[in-house]
Amino acid sequence: MRDMKAFFLHLAVLAALLAALPLLSAYHVTNVAKIMVLAVYAMGYNIAFGYTGLLSLGHALFFAAGLYAAGMGISQFGLGSAGALVAGPVAGGLIAAAVGLLALRTAGVAFMIVTLMFAQAGYLTVLYFVRYTRGDEGIVLDRAARMLGGVDLSGDTPRYLLAFALFAVALLVNLALVRSPFGRVMIAMRENEARSRMLGYNPYTVKLTALVVSGVYAGAAGAAYAVLFGYVGASLASVQYSILPLLYVLLGGAGTVLGPLLGALLMFYLIDYASSATSAYQFIVGAVLVVLVLFAPKGILGTLRERGLRWLP
Amino acid sequence: MSNKMTMPTRRSVLSGMAAGGALLATGLTPRFVQAQSSAPIKLGFQLHRTGIGAAYGRWYERTATAALKVLNDQGGIGGRPVEIVFEDDGTDPARGAEVFGKLATQANCDLVYGALFSHVVVGTAPRAAELKVPYLVCSEGHHVASGMLNRWTLQPGITDVKSQVQSMAPWVTQNLGKKVTMVFPDYAFGHDHRDFFTAAVQAQGGEVIRQIAIPPTETSFTRYFPQIPADTEVLYHVMVGPAVLTFVKELGEFYGTGDRPQIFGFIDSLEAVNIASPGLEFLEGTHFWEGHNRNKQADASEAETFYRTAVGVDDTGASVSDANEVSTYAHMFSAWETLFTIKDAMEAAGYQGPADRQKFVEALEAMTSFAEGNDHPQGDLSFNGKTHQAFGHQNISKVEGGKLIRVHRTSLEDGYYPDEVDYTTQSF
């Protein structure tokens, strides 16, 4: 019963996103498309952080892996959009595996710093290979290369639909994952590692698997970003892009499936609105964050779940 | 803040009602053409109000606002008043693209202009092409002329870095020395300097003996200076961002009063910085590239005086209200001149509304030169419609008595190079 309720809630959210397409103005269509891509990234982050308890500050590396695998694949190796969209998650997963093999020797704040440093090294690497990446300035992907099955992905509607498709798959996989036995082990790892170890689970393997899944999500989002928005630059690999998904997840509610979308949506429009309404927009954004966290310390959905909506996954 | 800067003329006040109606009706029916033609023309301005470009942004905003007042006092564009909608892009490429969409589709701007930082320009240009809205950048990057952008992106108000650098090389090698060491930031903008200047120096029979690339995350620089070879005749420096003052001060500390090579810098290293700041005394006698002379020169034109007064900048390049607030004088003229070029191109295109955006681009592409005058106080420019790039005069100044005094002004031809793209063959 609970399961059905949750399942229908998520279907309803997906339906609402699809139904919104004809209702939104061109500006908001592009925004929501971008928000869905960023939400996929944040969902990946949530799998590592919200469910498994891995506080990473290095996810920009996985996002950038997908972004550059797609971007360089298209611009340097003549990959098509479809190939780029496959290369992204693969790259994200591989890099996450490599980082995880080393960084998961640590835990807690040490893990946070190790991932931060790996990501910083990655960011500098993008700058180092400026000849190919154009560093901070970045590269533009040719419009002709941004086609998928004869559809021009730079058009508002196709872009929205592809972002939606990616988001829908990511959401449903996320939902299935956290309800699977493995999902329960992930949560057990977050709640009490010592006890799960006694029950026969290997924390290292469980965490590594979660991190790789997380990296696949981030890489897929990065590749989608490149293909849908046509720009690949170093600022998307900077530490800011490690903090963003953390913020989205914490705002929406860590360990909730819909939290990342809610957080991304909220943050995006908060900045968008505040920067039009005042010349000191960071004041508003900062104040709203502080007030929100005072009233909903576990994030919006996390707090709702505590106060009654116990069935929320 | 969507800072709507409208300078209402009598005419626009009278036609206020009609204008409001026309805005709603834009593109709906040709019967409104008559009314539409008196509605304000709306220009979006992508402003670096926050982020690392903020020091430039505030001056770009002032310059554009001043230019707008002059333009509206003259009767606007094609008799219609003009508005500028400013929107902060945080000096961030991702936000830049979003802001572009907001200006073009939410605020219904006819076109968007104003971006300076290269990564914002490159990040935004694809969106301009998607929306088919003209995007006029004031960036001095080589991105437009290199062919990496698109038909909708143009740079008619400032010379690109390749041209600037190339036109500097002959004077530097003939007057300062032939063995050059370059210090530049290790990212795309710095690499453009490195590659184009190195090639230009070689063409002059000189040699770049060492290239010192400084990581962009750096905040102190002293430890890089020992890499400058002792036989360096000219030290060429260009830095951008908040750390520039540290860079120049540390350079002064390093050389002290002892022997030093000739120093040639791009004024980017000192934009928005008072050259009389403590620790900068050693700059006396060194040379700078300036896009536009910060200190008013003895032979300044009337247009120059007019421009300074309108923007509110004194003879030393500082704000008239606060002598400590130094402008980004060498670059910000582009926010002024681009506005008047927009006017010329719109009038040439017979621009009526968003449906004429393509005609606007074609009219601009057909232009070949902009004459010196109040519209172009920095000097005359030529414009290459194929590469979408303007070419202006560059200045070399020497610091004398704490002032930047021009010692050389390049010709337009000094900055020409073979076309790398022909945008006019690309589809819209």
Added chain:
Amino acid sequence: MSLGSIFLLALLEGLVSASVLALTASGLSLVFGIMRVVNVAHGEFFMLGAVIAWFVSHWVGGPPAVAFVLALGVAPLVVGGIAALADTLVLKRLNYEPEATIVATIGLLYILQQGALSLFGPNALPVPAPFDLRLQLIGFGYSGYKLAVIAAAVVILLSLWLILTHTRIGLVMRATQIDRNTARAFGINVDRVYAMVFAMGAGLAAIAAVLIVPIQQAHYLMGADPLLLSFSVVIIGGLGSLRGTVVAALLIGMVDQVIPIFLPVVLPDYGAYFTPTLAKILATLVVALVLVFRPQGLFGKRHA
């Protein structure tokens, strides 16, 4: 320049940045060690200190030394006050939940950054050094003030150590760190201790900034670097160990300064590839690997 001079220069520069880093990070270490709070706004406290130093030097006439000494007193007080306020109004109400405090301090970061931008503008703000002394070392000139920064940092860190180990306040702080419930049972006002620790942490960052600002102007975006570096230093040093923090600051300061300058000079033939940026990548990875193979940090206890 001879190799020796280059090495000396790199060493001095490394020491300067290590001293300032040690001060900033010791502030974070207090907060992190005692309160277990991940304070994302720590870099902004640093920035505020620098901006206040500019404000003081700008509005107080007279010789730069007077304004500088004044700033050294005013900046930590003001910044500490703001921090104590933030602690009482926000962090305490969140019960120092790690996740909620991250969001709250990110909010604080936005507010403080905007405050500095709105009040003081986007330009780099120069502050004159309290004295002007240029030392001629072998083959290069060096600022005497930079040497004074090193000395000042040593004095402040020693005082901090004395306070922590030899005063009642220090004892109370350590007791709270070990077990806040027991401390409360012994009549310690934990709320007040936390507010004080948070203020002290911020004040240390502000002092570090005042010291550095004559070398590196005040700017509203200057907080990001010190924040990331301080976090690394605190974790690598080992949580709650002041000694570890100082050693790690020296290590990171040196690695960060010496490698990018020294290797390209030693290997000039590979100059085109061995750029400072590559050196920075390697230096970052080296530090990360230290932590991978010693997760508790250099001076931390296992399972601390």
